Amino acid sequence: MASLLDKIAAARGPSVRTATRKAWSEPPFWQTDAARLPFLQAFSLTGDKEQIENDFEAYIGAAYKGSGIVFSTIAARQAIFSQTKFAWQTFTNGRGGDLFTNAELALIQQPAPGQTTGELLSRMDVTACLAGNYYATTADDAGRLGRAATGPGRRIVYLRPDWVTIVIGTASDDLWAPDAKIIAYEYWPRSTSVSRPEPVTLLPTEVCHYSPTPDPAARFRGMSPLTPILREIQADKASTLHKERFFSNGAQLSTIIGMKDIDEDGFDEFVEKFNASHQGAANAYKTLFLMGGADVTTVTADLRQLDFKQTQGAGESRIAMALGMHPVIVGMTEGLQGSSLNQGNFGAARRLVADKTMRPLWDVAAASLQTLLTPPSSATQLVPDLRGVAFLREDAADSANIQGLESRSIRTLLDAGYLADSVVEAVTTGDWTRLKHSGLFSVQLQPPGTATPATPAEPPAEEETA
Structure with missing residues (x-):
């Protein structure tokens, strides 16, 4: 190195x-x-x-x-x-x-x-x-x-x-x-x-x-x-290959044919003709005709018995x-x-x-x-x-709802007399210990003990003329 x-x-x-x-x-x-x-x-x-x-x-x-x-x-x-x-x-x-x-x-x-x-x-x-x-x-x-x-x-x-x-x-x-x-x-x-x-x-x-x-x-x-x-x-690919072989072999998983009194040449000829007439998806569901004492046994009928879907x-x-x-x-x-x-x-x-x-x-x-x-x-x-991610558009709606709740909380706290900057900071961070009160409690936020304005004097009555 x-x-x-x-x-x-x-x-x-x-x-x-x-x-x-x-x-x-x-x-x-x-x-x-x-x-x-x-x-x-x-x-x-x-x-x-x-x-x-x-x-x-x-x-x-x-x-x-x-x-x-x-x-x-x-x-x-x-x-x-x-x-x-x-x-x-x-x-x-x-x-x-x-x-x-x-x-x-x-x-x-x-x-x-x-x-x-x-x-x-x-x-x-x-x-x-x-x-x-x-x-x-x-x-x-x-x-x-x-x-x-x-x-x-x-x-x-x-x-x-x-x-x-x-x-x-x-x-x-x-x-x-x-x-x-x-x-x-x-x-x-x-x-x-x-x-x-x-x-x-x-x-x-x-x-x-x-x-x-x-x-x-x-x-x-x-x-x-x-x-x-x-x-x-690998298992999924093997399952796919299994299904492909199912269809390529006459839509049957396996077929057993038993035969009696037949020589090797006759057997080979029979197998060739049988595969040509019945093997492959195009030959599925055709009627099967046999002779010479042949016996057919189907091992599995369809894919449902293997529950491939599950x-x-x-x-x-x-x-x-x-x-x-x-x-x-x-x-x-x-x-x-x-x-x-x-x-x-x-x-x-x-x-x-x-x-x-x-x-x-x-x-x-x-x-x-x-x-x-x-x-x-x-x-x-x-x-x-x-902001432009389409996959998160529903999250944007949820965010709008959250902001609506937060805005109502801010309004309530302001009306209760808390300082505006501390209210925004507390709501956005979730730390309510940051709230600072102004000392004003009424809706009008008037300092305690403030005298109410005097009632305006009534205008003098007009003198009556003789």
Whole structure:
């Protein structure tokens, strides 16, 4: 690793070399998962069991592109996650001010020519679901990367996660020492050309590292939420294959035909004619005619006897919940029946996904993307602007109702004589100890003992004339 440190020190100055005497590369989670999970073997098809290889391409091909339920769940999550925008917010004494934008946010508003914030967020979420980590940096038309990319064509570029190595440095001899930290990211693309390109070394301040699901076995990288449910994915794909074979074999799970007094040639001829006339979905439900003492026994009549709906439905729900989605929101079988379709239940499912999954993901994404930007001040942070998120429109109605209740509380407290500033602060923070009273109690808020105005004197009566 010394050569890597030399490259970093040469490119960024001697401070990196003096700050780190030891450096290690944190292995990608594929390697540690392969050691911990022996059932994750190379992709192969053995009988009805399809195993998923423990690497990025296998997760894409065998899980994301090879499983309809995994694709549907990630697509539903991606559609919600990509709806937000971002803005700056300045915090004073822990309280955020108004949201605002500036020219620096143009990099996120248009990450690359023809792209939008939604497209950037879609790739971030899909990659994080499959690899556990999303990496990106900035580049310009001159080929400069990171903070050096300040020329025309500045844009956000995606770094494939399985080609990124996290470099950890520490002043001690222990990788797990408390002072260990990320000192660089090394990106080494696997080129198809004869000459392999040199790795690109970037500092932590130049890389957007989005890892919403932490890996407990490592300190600086995330893990794919698909890893714990690989068995569920394989079982769901096996169920789909089972159904396909059911239909491709005459809509019967199995048929036993017993025959007497027939030689091998006659048996082969009979089997060929039988399969040609009765095998396949197009030949389902045709009348079967036999001769020569043949006897037919049907082992299973239809799919209902296997209760595929319940079996697959339970597996689909576990896959959805591992990805932070509710079956009702994805539109799964178990979510499209019974009381789940009631307005109240659907609203509860929507709030669960919004509060438990989407809001934390938006906050993590904002903090990750801020690495590529320059905030207006040290007290300013990049935050998600949720005002235009269609998925949260019902939450906006709830917020309006809450504000109505708060406004009535403010009016009541003001009428009771509390100071206006303390009333607003107490209601918005929920800390009623902040209320301060003015000492005035009446509706007119007149100081106690104040004399009432004198009654105006009646005008003098007019003198009568003789």
